[in-house]
Amino acid sequence: MTFWRTADGGRLVPSSRVITSCSVPLQVPLPNRLLPARAAPRLYEKSLESNHPYLAMSLNNLAGLYQAQGRYAEAEPLYERALAIAKKALGPERPDVATALENYAALPRETGRSEDAREMEARARAVRAKHAAENP
Numbered sequence: 001m002t003f004w005r006t007a008d009g010g011r012l013v014p015s016s017r018v019i020t021s022c023s024v025p026l027q028v029p030l031p032n033r034l035l036p037a038r039a040a041p042r043l044y045e046k047s048l049e050s051n052h053p054y055l056a057m058s059l060n061n062l063a064g065l066y067q068a069q070g071r072y073a074e075a076e077p078l079y080e081r082a083l084a085i086a087k088k089a090l091g092p093e094r095p096d097v098a099t100a101l102e103n104y105a106a107l108p109r110e111t112g113r114s115e116d117a118r119e120m121e122a123r124a125r126a127v128r129a130k131h132a133a134e135n136p
Contacts, residue, residue, distance in 0.1 A: 053096065056085035060103055067107050079104035098127040 063078035083100045090096050105120035 051085050051089045053086065053089045056082045056089065056096075056100065059085070060100055063107075064103060067110065072107060072111055075107055079107060093127055093130055095128060095131055098124040098131075101127070 059078045059082035063075040063082060066072070066075035066078065079100075083097070083104055086094070086097045086100045101120045101124035105117045105124065107117075108114070108120070109117035
């Protein structure tokens with residue numbers, strides 16, 4: 001796993017928690033990066049269709065940021081919406097849907113809802129296995 005040092009040279013952050021939907025460099029302090037991360041879904045909603053995969057990715061990234069900050073109640077509806085958009089835009093059996101499921105599953109796992117997490121992870125594995133079988 002790769003880690004990034006925060007802008008102030010302090011703690012290390014797993015690369016899985018790095019926001020990729022905004023073009024602001026990692027050297028910008030976290031509070032200043034939050035505005036672009038919040039703005040990205042709104043920009044996509046205004047400029048793209050309501051079920052565009054980029055919107056799903058942006059919502060997923062913002063949910064990941066909120067989850068990393070411990071803002072679980074704000075993160076969960078974003079994960080749900082991102083998953084619904086990905087399923088509608090790409091189809092339920094696509095690798096991007098599996099990724100959305102895996103990302104979402106981390107939240108219930110962190111909040112003590114292991115059964116919910118296991119169900120999402122199992123669904124993600126099934127999607128990946130089906131896709132791999134159909135695309136050798």
